[in-house]
Amino acid sequence: MSIQQKMLAEFIGTLWLVLGGCGSAVIAAAFPDVGIGLLGVALAFGLTVLTMAFAIGHISGCHLNPAVSFGLWAGGRFPTAELAPYILAQVAGGIAGAGVLFLIASGQDGFSLAGGFASNGFGEHSPGGYSMTSVLITEVVMTLFFLLIILGATDARAPAGFAPIAIGLGLTLIHLISIPVSNTSVNPARSTGPALFVGDWALSQLWLFWVAPIAGAILAGMIFRFFEQPAEH
16 A cells, blocks of 8 residues: 555544544533443444454555554554654544534534533643643543553464454443543544644643654564563573
8 A cells, every 4th residue: 555545544534533532522421311321432432443443454554543543553553654644644534534523513603612522631621630640641541551452462473354343342441431531632633633623732732642642652662662572582
């Protein structure tokens, strides 16, 4: 596959992740009588990755996330030359997904970005009022485990064909744990799209949702490299 084909796949996949995941939070989470709630939003994020892994995994690897690209790079699974193009495509896809969601959501009377538009935040902008330190720790640890799942499930020694299921369910579990803390990022592209529409506090806090996921992902890549070292006898 050419780099252009991979970039288009990453753009489409990340658009779907933001539209499906953040869309479930903005449009469906608290819909009267049939709201899907926290469990539904967590499942929606997992389903976006699972479905795209089957759809574009054979084209680009289905990263959909700058932290994933960095983690695979740190784990020796991804070339340095493709990091920047992948991240550019992912961020563009995240913004496009947020744009499509805005066009849909703003068609309802009374819609307002004041509700946060599924942006990630800490302090008073954390769903549960968690501190910056709590959010930072959560995002590092959750991304670390997300990358360990990805690296393990896609390893040549793992059972073939099941990686999308493990990764999708892993992301669902991560959201079940951390939506109350940070609204769950573990993905800088997912955070950037909604933040650009909300502006103000969402942009001023966006740095954390780049730094923490990438740090956790790189740490996971380093850990997995240790697992791949030959055993000493």
